[in-house]
Amino acid sequence: MEEQELTEYSRLTVLLREADVRNLKVTIITNHKRRAEDSGNRSRTVVKSQNGWGVTYRKPTEICALKGSTVTISCTYGYPYTVERVDKTLWFTKESNNVHVDLRSDPDYSDRVEYQCENKACTLTIRDLRETDSATYKFRFITNLETGRYTGEPGVTLSVTDLQVQVITSTYRRSELMCLNRCSLPDRFTYIWYKNGQKIQGQTSNTYSGYFVDTDRVSCAVRGQELFPSPSVCVNDQTCNRVIYSDRSICAFKGSSVDISCTYNSNRFITSRFWFRPERGPQWKNPSQSEDLLTDSQYTGRVQVLETERGRSTLRITDLRETDSAQYQFTFRTSDFEWGSSLPGTTLTVTALQVHVITLTVHQSYTEAELQCHSSCSSVARLSYVWFKNGQKVMKEDALYKDSFYPGDVICCALKGHENHCSPSVYALKVPSVSVSPQSEIMEGSSVTLTCNSDAQSAVNYTWYKKNQTLLNKEPQLVFSSIQSSDSGEFYCSAENELGKKTSPYININVKHGPKNSNISVSPSEIVEGSSVTLTCSSDANPAANYTWYKGNQTIHHGPEGIYHFTSISSADTGTYFCKSENQYGDKISSTSINVQYRPNLPSVSLSPSEIVEGSSVTLTCSSDANPAANYTWYKENEESPKASGPIFTITDIRHEHSGNYYCEAWNTRGRHNSTLSVIRLSGAWKSKAAGISTAVVLVFILLSVFILMRTKRLFKQSPEAAERHDSRERVQTRSQQEEQDDLHYASVQFCKNQEDPVYSNFRPAQLETHEEDLEYATVKFSGCSAALRIQYSEEDVAALYSTVVKTC
Template sequence: MRGAVMSSTAAAGGFVVFLLSMPVIQGQDGWGVTYSSTEICAFKGSTVEIRCTYRYPSTENAVRVEEVIWFTEGSSHRPFDLRRELSYAGRVQHICSNNNCSLRITDLRESDSAEYKFKFITNQTGRSYTGSPGVTLRVTDLQVQVHDVQQGFSRTILKCQSSCLPDVSSYIWYKSGQKIQEGKSSYSSHIYPTDSYSCALKGREDFPSPPVCVHRQTCNRVIHTDRSICAFKGSSVDISCTYSSYNTIRSKFWFSPERSHQWQSPSQPEDLSEDAQFAGRVQVLESERGRSTLRITDLTESDSAQYHFKFNTKDFEWRSILPGTTLTVTALQVQVTRITVHQSDTEAELKCHSSCSPAARLSYVWFKNGQKVIKEESSVYKDRFDPGDSVSCALKGHEAYTSPLVYALRVPSVLVNPLGDIMEGSSVTLTCSSDANPAANYTWYKENGDPDLQPLSKDPELVFSSIQSSDSGEYYCTAENQLGRRTSEYIYINVTYGPRLPSVSVSPSAEIVEGSSVTLTCSSDANPAANYTWYKENEDSPKASGQIFTITDFRAEHSGNYSCEVQNRRGRNKTSVHLTVAGTWKSTAAGATAALILAVILLSVFLWIGKKKASKQSSEPGERADTREQSLPTHRQDDLHYASIQFTRKPTNSLYSSIHPAPRDRHEEEEDASVEYAAVRFYRGGNYPR
């Protein structure tokens, strides 16, 4: 049932579409197709998209959709994929995601008006479903209709009409190619026989109605035959129009607004046949009165532009702002439609494709490794391809304009930057490249024996901003496109660095006995391997070279600090160790201890003798002693010094336990116990008491 307008699709993409009905759900037993609308009205030359959603029972085992088809009911009533219909060639596209599918038709023609249906086919024999009824598409064009025409130049009412226009739209009106009014669908004014009139929807000025003459067929107007044309690179194209004028035409030519930068005055179009870009490639044909055809040969992609026809009379110049004919020149492309990768080669199905819509069924020429493939003139080519094989296609008769080459993947190569030694901490870049078309996708790996190897990068370049010693190892990359996957050779990355702080071990690790053999071993992590040199403290010349240094007969003079110095071209480092002979140290310490004990004994004897003399003097009258002490000159009192010496027994050192002082008798011990100090006097020169 026809209903109100639901929505209109965005105009910016070339869509002028009106949905005239609600979505309808069709299906049974879990099978079905739901269309977003069952009636669509669109303008000639625009783009339409018909959408649907399909479903099938998910509980049934192993049901899988193998193919989807959009079709119209033909005379045979058998579904035929629109993508294979000649009249739709290059204008139809299927877009599917999950269970949502749409049919997009570009450059709509009035002959496209039909009922469109969607069908999906599963892997189960006889299990398919067609959404019926489908979606009815009506393609119409705007038309200017004349009402209330009176004799002479009286007021006339013009109306802009279409079979699917909503009444709420805003319109643009044109007179002889120039905009005159914006507003409602009707226009009322005094009409002159020289003028032509056309209209367009606001926002869709690219799709105006054809200009009409109100009073007669000889008013000033130009009607371009095609709004858009798509042609192949290297081919030829005819761009046509019909024209008429109320007065005699004095000059006429074709021009392109995109070439205005070449004109002497940007506001004054110039004849295309005089443009250097088209020299020798442009021809204007007049097959009949009132029809002009612009023929351009050897088309290039830079010829893609809009083309207009212009004429001048004695009193009038046709300078329309209405669109002319848009030409799009495209090159052929080889697309991979199916592929099976084998160990040594690749089996593929290729298609020679262009975005253009051919006017007739075309013949193609295929080339493999530069050689023509015999007996293959269709747009599809199947073959087996080895690594490095190249394929291209061309239109028959235009073999000089082949598509870009498509390569079966070559083995990728790896480039290391910088070349030469790689120093730790520097920046290193590995680049993977393969001559491939379509362009390859790259992945980097590091070999570490892990079967579940994780990729390091999915870019052509693997970058180490500050490479470390742990990054040393084997690397490889893979290149993959629609024609297969190839793996590069392994490349070893060797990161060099200076010696780490060396470690030194001493053997034997216990005390070093004089006369024994001592081995020093030095080790350090370095790349390249380091050189080892041994030094002894306070000696300039090295003692030895190599990781191991052995002293076979270790003596006291060998004691001291030894250093191990490691060096490579990236740097140097060193570590020291102290060696001492255990026996020599003990003998020296024992001798020093014995001398000290002897000194203590001598000092004790000296003090004992002093004590004896003091005891004799103390037996004389005390007054005499006091008198002598008082009779000393005053200036000699400054020279008098006293020393108090006390001896404390200390624990004996086990090291010297074998050395003991001589035994003393009990009488001496008792006398020593009564001595607390000794007084000693010193006199200058010979001034001492006699």
């Protein structure tokens, strides 16, 4: 908004006031239309101007408040979009030559005002109201624009009043009283009445009627503001018993002196009087035990009671201390009673001076600041000050002091004449240092304390940080009751006070511990014979661990690297491997199993039984070393389709067509391997028949020999000729047998049943050479059925014996 517009509006406001226009609120609207509205129809007064500038005060805009109470005044404000920021907001009551005095810097409001401004709304709070606070309060804001300053009109009018009891009517000991104030308090307030210092129950309106005697005195207060009652009033007689304090509250600074006064009156003769603190002894209901401050050891040599005039007493306390802050009451005694009251006396607040920072500019090596010597006692502002920098007096007697301050500078202020009571010092902070306890190696699980020290004696706010993390806490010490390895890292702290903020260098915390979280990884996850395999052992340890590899009880590797490598692993490397990680603080053992996969080795085949009988069963068994375990398939040579699966192949009721070469195939996911040929061959019908003929020939030979022997015995008995014939026949027989052994014979075996089943053997027959010209056949006949005869056969035999055995069934 332009200054011209603001000026025009100010003139308009003046004209309205001169015309004494009451109960109207002026509204300037952006379309320049003006209208008046009854103040009771709206909850707030809107003041706007062109281009979006404006301030809105929330109702009521006329406030009546009690002395000593707290009041809040609120508003909202707006500005055009061209404004980038609001640089300053303030409330004021005083204006001179276009200079507006911010209440926060006005000594009359020292330590009694507070702003809360955000989101284009601002609230003013005034505590401990005084009658001098009665004024019109206005809000002003300043933006980044050169002409962007705006004051909200007409403001809020505050009236501060105290209470008084007025006797309205009085007729023979009955009176009607009213609790009055100089402005109209809201009807919602309720009142409290006191009679002779005691609360009257059930009286809540601002009027009170009752019967009173000459000694009765009455006062009133607003509920919630009981600390600020009206002065007591004698209803029927001005000589009633009463005590009236000159001040309800007094604020003084440490080291100074204060006078607390009251007036008192009684219709009885007063025998004694004194000042006391209620909390330092029994209440007035036990008057004999009230402690006179003149005899209180805390005040020895520092208190006086002055009677400058009759009915007026003054308590003077010198060399004030902060512990003197308390409520002080006066009492008197007559021959009949001791005066007492539930009404409060005078509250004394003792405060020390404080250095407040008004403005602050932080540079790399120094800080430029404007300081204020501050106290909650506004009376202090009217005195002279003394500033001290590094113990040296500064030639400056104002409440404000502006200078450049370097790290380590110490500043304080005092009242002139009370230089021994300097305010708490303000320090220009040095770079803080960090100390670690214990200073030895930090073991996991131990207690560790980090301390941030800025060498400042005044209040300093400390904050701890871990690198790349948020703040940890806001204490001078960072304590780890049981520090962990995860707490290792770089830490730093910051120290901050009124004159700026400094950050410490990093400090490294290295937590030592033995190996933990030991782990073994195997690469690749599936291990095949002949491949490259790496075992990696890792653990969390500080300092780093050394590693030892074991297989069984055998050490196979040791070193700082936890890696064990197989360039070409074999099945013999299958097993459990152990890794031991260790440092000077402990050790940890972990294990893993290595399972090497490989294709089946050359299968071996066994045959059972070793001697095969026609019609019997034959079992072939195949086995092979493999991982994973092998599967088996049986094949017959020159045939594509498998004969069987599984490690065992059984042929039952063996026949001629079963003869041939057999082999097994062992296979798994890693490969396959075939066995060598295993031969089952039908050697011809002659083998079993020859075996039977051989047996039959032997039997025939035995029978013939027995027959000849018996025959010979008879012939010897009959005639020598017969013996000779027998001997001749025996020689012929012997010669015949000798000739048969010299030649190779073949036999043919026939059965009464036409059995043509072949007989299989578990050996490879040699190639037999057959000479037809050497063949000689014999026919053996049996009268009954008998088992076939077995003939043992060897591959070295070049010729075979053929016989024909006729079995008659």
